[in-house]
Amino acid sequence: MDAATYSGRYSDGQTAATRPVQVTLAATAVEIALVDKSEPERWTYTKLRAAAPVSWRDNEVLLRSIEAPGATLFVPDPGFASAVLKHSPRLSVSAHRWRYAAPGLAITAAFILGITAIYALQLHPAQAVANVIPHALREAIGRKAMAELTGDHRECTSAEGTKALDTLVGELSKASESGKLFSVRVVNWDLVNAFAVPGEQIVISGGLIEAAKSADEVAGVLAHEMGHGIELHPEAGIIRSMGVSALIQLLAGGNTGSLTNVGALLLELRYSREAEHEADTHALRILKNADISPKPFGDFFKRLMKIESGGSSNSDSSSKAQSSADTAIFSTHPPTPERAKMATDAATYPGKPSLSDMDWRALKAICE
Ligand SMILES: [Zn+2]
Missing domain, CATH: 2.30.29.30 (Pleckstrin-homology domain (PH domain)/Phosphotyrosine-binding domain (PTB))
Known part of the structure; x- marks a missing residue:
């Protein structure tokens, strides 16, 4: 059989x-x-x-x-x-309660001791806590967030488009030299949006792919999100917002009740200027390793900033309302002129196209 x-x-x-x-x-x-x-x-x-x-x-x-x-x-x-x-x-049957911290209570206890020590030492609490969360738990939180975020929206999964995306993500993951293989999903949202989810996962919107003029522009955005993932910024953001006590509760009891809105919480995160700088630094390094020019990333960024400030050349009142919603990406990733300049300044090498024309067309059509 x-x-x-x-x-x-x-x-x-x-x-x-x-x-x-x-x-x-x-x-x-x-x-x-x-x-x-x-x-x-x-x-x-x-x-x-x-x-x-x-x-x-x-x-x-x-x-x-x-x-x-x-x-x-x-x-x-x-x-x-x-x-x-x-x-x-x-x-x-729910008889078997899931223990997130893999080998059970010993690890959970060590983890709780660890974060208590971090607090006692007054280090960067949220970021330090993020660094000691077991990987299986980060992934579980990420999956929950992902399910909440994508629940009402169709995921874009055309066969050819997915293949092209996997090619790009594989290459960028390798170039990140982080030992992490990122998983990227495209969701059928009109907004231009992208964010990193705990456990090396990334969501980008169909609207972002629509707005991009080349695969290199998408590559820049993905590299930036990978930067957040490498630094565990989404994990730290969640901990900062929901508090460590809720996380301990979750670990000890396996009760995900306090995490109900973890997806919504991720959408509302607003990364600090330092976090954005760190993610951009990773992005430029990743693009360089992959021999992809950072210029399109900078161009895309500037174009979106122009739309956001209402400077779009063909804007009338109705498209202006739409424009502000379009650039949702900037509410999580605050833009600054320095950020755009950083990408432009890094464009010191020509690079090669991140995808073939055929693959880029397939990616463009991933939501169709
Ligand atoms: Zn960012």
Whole structure:
């Protein structure tokens, strides 16, 4: 009997990286095919644990196994939930409480001690706390935020467009030299918007791709968001807003109630001038490593600033109202003339196009 294969993302819980995997539901176990291993990793059905009770209609499932402490498997495939439930009906029951901190209470306790110490030392609390959150928890928070943010909107996933995007994201992730593989989703919003979500995830709007004149402009925005991700700015922003006590509660009890609005919270974050500078510094470094000119990034930035200030040459009253909404990206990432200048000044090399013409056309049409 041929078992269906699903695409998922796997994290071993040891490093920040997640990687794409093929998942097969065999007779007694979930088989996870890792590129660098000849034998698939096998998670026995009876040892599986889910983040939340799995329902037949779930579009995505996050699994762990007590056979692989710390590791997580995320399968964003609508058919997967019902298929895995046939093998492991217990996943539909909430009897197994998910512990975010992988090896359980010891890590949670160490984590709480760690942040108490940080507070006692009066360091940069939110940022320092972000740095000690276990990776599995950052990813879980990110996924929750992502689900809330994209819930009411269609995700843009045309096959060719997704392929082009994956090419670009893969190249930029590699050029980031951070050991992190970013995951980028395009959401069908008209606004020009982009933001980093905890756990090396990024959301960009269809409106941003629409407004961009080249793949290099999109590459610049993605590199900037990767910069925020590398510095754990979204994580720190969430901690700053919701407070450490809520986070401890979440870790200790697995109650995500206090995180209900984590998606909305991310939308309202406004990064500091220093954070923007850090993200831009990473962006320019990433673009340089990938041999992509930063000039289009600077041009895009200046063009959006012009729209925001109402300086669009063809603006009438109706398009002006639309313009202010269009540049939602600047509410999270405050623009300054220095930021635009920084990109322009860095344009000291020609670079090569970040995508072929064909791939860029495919990316442009990702929401169609
Ligand atoms: Zn930013």
